[in-house]
Amino acid sequence: MDVYRAKWTAEIHEEWMTALLRNEPHRSRARLERTRELMDSNTRDCLVTAYAHLIPSLTLPDANDRHVLAAERGGNHRSHRIDGHRDWILALIEAEPDLTLAQIAERLYERAGYCPRPSVVHQFFVRHAITRKKRPATRPSRTATT
Numbered sequence: 001m002d003v004y005r006a007k008w009t010a011e012i013h014e015e016w017m018t019a020l021l022r023n024e025p026h027r028s029r030a031r032l033e034r035t036r037e038l039m040d041s042n043t044r045d046c047l048v049t050a051y052a053h054l055i056p057s058l059t060l061p062d063a064n065d066r067h068v069l070a071a072e073r074g075g076n077h078r079s080h081r082i083d084g085h086r087d088w089i090l091a092l093i094e095a096e097p098d099l100t101l102a103q104i105a106e107r108l109y110e111r112a113g114y115c116p117r118p119s120v121v122h123q124f125f126v127r128h129a130i131t132r133k134k135r136p137a138t139r140p141s142r143t144a145t146t
Contacts, residue, residue, distance in 0.1 A: 009071045
């Protein structure tokens with residue numbers, strides 16, 4: 001169990017590197033990029049994505065800081081795992097539109113060995129503005145064939 005869980009975004013990286021270069025122009029951008037790579041690769045689940053949709057709803061004294069709060073509140077630092085299969089998932093639901101979220105997760109496991117929870121599949125659809133509303137089951141009509 002981690003005592004501390006570090007989280008940051010690509011935007012936060014860009015902010016600290018830009019500020020450091022502005023205040024200490026002798027520093028090398030390439031060295032800072034290398035530091036960023038080391039931070040990302042040596043800190044478990046640190047890079048947060050899928051938070052931009054929350055920014056407009058947040059109010060802070062400095063509006064330019066809303067992305068930090070959005071990343072902390074609703075960011076998803078594991079969404080890249082399912083997002084890497086985006087094209088395949090879209091092709092799958094195009095071919096078989098009646099699959100449930102659990103069935104999509106199961107197919108993803110069969111294909112790639114990655115087994116997301118159905119809620120992760122649901123959030124994938126939310127992030128990509130994909131709606132898959134199914135018609136509710138109806139009772140058979142007594143007067144017409146259904």
